[in-house]
Amino acid sequence: MMNKIKDVNDFNFKNKIALVRVDFNVPIDNYGNITDDTRIKYSIPTIKKIIYDGGKIVLISHFGRPKGIPSKKYSIKFLIPILSKILKRSVQFCENCIGKYVEEKIFKLKNGDVLLLENLRFHKSEEKEDNKFSFELSKYADIYVNDAFGTSHRIHSSIITVPKLFKNKKCIGFLMKKEIYNLDKFLSKRSKKPITIILGGAKISSKINVIEKFIDFANYILIGGKMSYPFISMINNKNTDDINIKLKKSITNILYKNKKKNIIILPEDVVLSKNINNINHIKITSINSIPKKWEKLDIGPNSITNFFKIINKSKTILWNGPMGKFEIPKFSRGTMSIAKKISEITIKKNIYSIVGGGDSLYALKQQKCINNISYLSTGGGAMLEYLKNKTLPGIKIIYS
Structure with missing residues (x-):
């Protein structure tokens, strides 16, 4: 091209x-x-x-x-x-x-x-x-x-x-x-394996097609943030009424393929709050036992550890989207930890890393490690769209 x-x-x-x-x-x-x-x-x-x-x-x-x-x-x-x-x-x-x-x-x-x-x-x-x-x-x-x-x-x-x-x-x-050069490089056979894609944020609708495309390309897909919860609901067959039919179909197809591949990693635990403004109303619980009326605001420590294990053995990484409501310091640990870890491994093991999307770039900047990433994409939605369609x-x- x-x-x-x-x-x-x-x-x-x-x-x-x-x-x-x-x-x-x-x-x-x-x-x-x-x-x-x-x-x-x-x-x-x-x-x-x-x-x-x-x-x-x-x-x-x-x-x-x-x-x-x-x-x-x-x-x-x-x-x-x-x-x-x-x-x-x-x-x-x-x-x-x-x-x-x-x-x-x-x-x-x-x-x-x-x-x-x-x-x-x-x-x-x-x-x-x-x-x-x-x-x-x-x-x-x-x-x-x-x-x-x-x-x-x-x-x-x-x-x-x-x-x-x-x-x-x-x-x-x-x-x-x-x-174009850097995204084509990521998509090419030159990408060293294991290839890990980390996706977060709230909008699953803009990323579901990317997951469908990359389940046959990536070695690992780590999913955090709000977009991980429809997957967890579908796996447990709980609280699926809010998921639209089209999205259910896509998630079902992805989970079916994943049974053979086992490459999708979801959060195990979550940081919850009953009142976002009250620090006393925060607790960490298993993703499968979330009490009603508690809001899911970050991935928990076990999830961070699991994600780190995958990141540590990766040779190519692409990241887009935060792990939770990271703009509030109490719920920023997941996103900031991921930012720092990708930065560390890029330098330490000389891997190829791409990060795109305003929230992800902001997290890198907050951690003072934005200059360690191999390539910073100026588009979040545009980057995902390009990866999906190659143009x-x-x-x-x-x-x-």
Whole structure:
């Protein structure tokens, strides 16, 4: 795949306007500080290449879910200082992403200038395949560059419809190239065994297809977090009324295959709370004897030990999703332990590790071991989608 798709090295951007779709949907804390700038840092080589060529850059991105309503809360103007600092030049900003004011700003750009347009999702048309909106976004640019891996699984205007308007003047950036290379490496026969996939988080619906696909590929699949409980309910044939028919079918198929393979490892014990705000209302119990009205908030110590045994003998590891409600310190031990262990074994035994998803990256950062991982993916959902289909809609469109 990497030999066929055009990237920024296939173009000379001198005197050209590049419309660069980046994914600056970065996590921020309550004070507006960026808690993980991986996506911004990974996009810089693409921007610098265009600057070096003598091109003009128009950056477009979404941020949050403003649902088509402009607001100060979701403005991406806060990115200007960090971009200006990293690029060592004054990055310009425009209060909209389409319209006459945008046209005037673009018209005044000089070679080497960088202009960031306002949040694409201030327009409802961004989250559709809207031809008119796409034309307005694209009409002054010469070349389209997609460097937004984390959003390329979405059928949105800036990802799907805009590139169609550029015919053969479209390509991927270095961030996207890096993602494809590393995920293809993981999927290839070059992956050293044992291969372990660790999945957590709450949304089982977005990960069930990945489990179905990888039960024939991985040596171990460790499942933690909220998404592990439907599996446990199905095994014990308890509390299955809340599981929809489609999901039940998928879990049944996975468990049937697992009888022969025995590669799926589920939590044995769990940290519970009756009142999330009261530290006295916490206990650890077997996964099979959870009392009613107690909430499952982290994997327990026996589960951590079992997961560690598998991680210790792994030579390739992929991790996506927390083991519990890790943003509350009382329930962070499972997630933080996994983060630290993957980091340790990557360095100690020189294994190949990939971690993707905002929560997992945040846990690594909290443990001060984010730089020990072999590859940090800028997409959570996009990474899983790519692993499932070996491509994404935003990548496929660059070929056409």
